[in-house]
Amino acid sequence: MISTTNTSNLDFVNLFTAEPQGSRVYAEINSNSYISFSIPIMRNCLLLISCLLTTALFSQSVKPLPPLPSKVQLKWHEKEFYLFIHFGPNTFTDKEWGEGNEDPSIFNPTALDCEQWARIAKKAGAKGIILTAKHHDGFCLWPSKFSTHTVRESKWMDGKGDVVKALSNACKKIGIEMGVYISPWDRNHPLYGTAAYNDIYLSSMKELLTNYGKYFELWWDGANGEGPNGKKQQYDFHRFEDSAFKWQPQLVIFSDIGPSIRWCGNENGTINSTNWNLLDTAGFKRGHGAPPTDTLNRGNVNGKQWIPAEADVSIRPGWFYHAKEDSKVKTPQTLFNLYLRSVGNGGNLLLNVPPDRTGRINAADSASLMGFRALRESAFTTDLLKGAKLTANTGDQKTLANLTDHNIQTYWSSKQQDNTQIVISFPKKTELNTLVLEEMIAYGQRVSNFTIETFDGTQYQTVFTGTTIGRKKIASFKKQETDKLRVTIGGAKAAPVLREVSAYLISSL
Numbered sequence: 001m002i003s004t005t006n007t008s009n010l011d012f013v014n015l016f017t018a019e020p021q022g023s024r025v026y027a028e029i030n031s032n033s034y035i036s037f038s039i040p041i042m043r044n045c046l047l048l049i050s051c052l053l054t055t056a057l058f059s060q061s062v063k064p065l066p067p068l069p070s071k072v073q074l075k076w077h078e079k080e081f082y083l084f085i086h087f088g089p090n091t092f093t094d095k096e097w098g099e100g101n102e103d104p105s106i107f108n109p110t111a112l113d114c115e116q117w118a119r120i121a122k123k124a125g126a127k128g129i130i131l132t133a134k135h136h137d138g139f140c141l142w143p144s145k146f147s148t149h150t151v152r153e154s155k156w157m158d159g160k161g162d163v164v165k166a167l168s169n170a171c172k173k174i175g176i177e178m179g180v181y182i183s184p185w186d187r188n189h190p191l192y193g194t195a196a197y198n199d200i201y202l203s204s205m206k207e208l209l210t211n212y213g214k215y216f217e218l219w220w221d222g223a224n225g226e227g228p229n230g231k232k233q234q235y236d237f238h239r240f241e242d243s244a245f246k247w248q249p250q251l252v253i254f255s256d257i258g259p260s261i262r263w264c265g266n267e268n269g270t271i272n273s274t275n276w277n278l279l280d281t282a283g284f285k286r287g288h289g290a291p292p293t294d295t296l297n298r299g300n301v302n303g304k305q306w307i308p309a310e311a312d313v314s315i316r317p318g319w320f321y322h323a324k325e326d327s328k329v330k331t332p333q334t335l336f337n338l339y340l341r342s343v344g345n346g347g348n349l350l351l352n353v354p355p356d357r358t359g360r361i362n363a364a365d366s367a368s369l370m371g372f373r374a375l376r377e378s379a380f381t382t383d384l385l386k387g388a389k390l391t392a393n394t395g396d397q398k399t400l401a402n403l404t405d406h407n408i409q410t411y412w413s414s415k416q417q418d419n420t421q422i423v424i425s426f427p428k429k430t431e432l433n434t435l436v437l438e439e440m441i442a443y444g445q446r447v448s449n450f451t452i453e454t455f456d457g458t459q460y461q462t463v464f465t466g467t468t469i470g471r472k473k474i475a476s477f478k479k480q481e482t483d484k485l486r487v488t489i490g491g492a493k494a495a496p497v498l499r500e501v502s503a504y505l506i507s508s509l
């Protein structure tokens, strides 16, 4: 009989570590999981075992290096880029932070079209949309029973509308994921600043999380000012977290310090070139008690929790739409540069695109988004490593091909912690200015420094010196013409495990 114990998210079989124990043989699936065979049956299963052994030759023994990402976090890592939508009374008052005493009737988009938002997001290659269901002014874009400051009190659709519902339907129809921003700070709610507000916040979150389908992300802003009665709130974040995960276990929760993903410490959309997906949160709080912004931007090399960085930034100077900023929409090139400094440093990019007073995304923003997509496509379509030969000073040479198969499930592992060298030989002299490296982060983040050198016919010249790699490092350098390139991983927390390497000549650098 074959039985598995303690299954986990890493599904490879490693029979090299199989050990006889009593009348059973245990084969490791990973550090926590084993397949066990009883001896008599094992005798009858020699054929099966030899098949498994053959399979094992092509897999590798990798010991995960904790902390590890959860399955949900791993899925989030692959999203790379998604949109933020700031929309509400501020759109109609030209403010960035409403006071909470705005007349709700001012919220009156003339041609709200959430399908247009979802279509544009999808065409831009964004994987989702996060909506400000409630911003600091307390106005709810859905008719919450726990507030009197909502779309129900507005003129829009005679108070019968629901923006959350409209967007959720649009996302389902267009095939894109959705997330919600629910500001803990509420400048309208009369109970804000009292213990009862925590119940109100939780009840309104329940409405959002149990009535509109699944979200991929819940966004908690760190701003915490006074409410209408001048008091600040002591938030019951533990209760909020537990309940949110109970209602939607597939969620990632964003805040300054997680629990699932962290703020990157600025609102410029950039993550440090040294970026650990790890963070120590003990003793820190959201908002004023958060770790220093530089720590959030880099993570902690030996952090105890896996809490990766998300870079949020607006396509315009403000988060909400202001007609006077129509000429200040970021260009495709600026967005591409931000992509290199966020996704290219191993994090995700959350790009805000605020709809105007009609309730549609302005043409200037949409055009820029399409240009941004075109730049990404032209940059990363032609992988110059096609036909290249890889060799390494360590590890299994055969599985090096896993690095260039464009399959993120297959990987190659070094056998040594330091000084792993991979030499890439091109079939002919090739012009390139970018190398993309990806770690197999399911096994933990390891690499702490690396260099890229190109061969000039006589010797190697260093063209890039880097620190962390993480999920993705887009390493760009001055254009080189070469037929040989060397990547040296000088130091790592454990033997490096990479899943992909690719090379490009990007004209828009």
Ligand code: FUL
Pocket (backbone or CB within 6 Å): 096, 221, 222, 223, 312, 319
């Ligand atoms: C900030 C908020 O105060 C801004 O209004 C905006 O929502 C931004 C994304 O987060 O901290």
Ligand code: CA
Pocket (backbone or CB within 6 Å): 402, 403, 404, 405, 406, 407, 408, 409, 410, 411, 499, 500
């Ligand atoms: Ca691969």
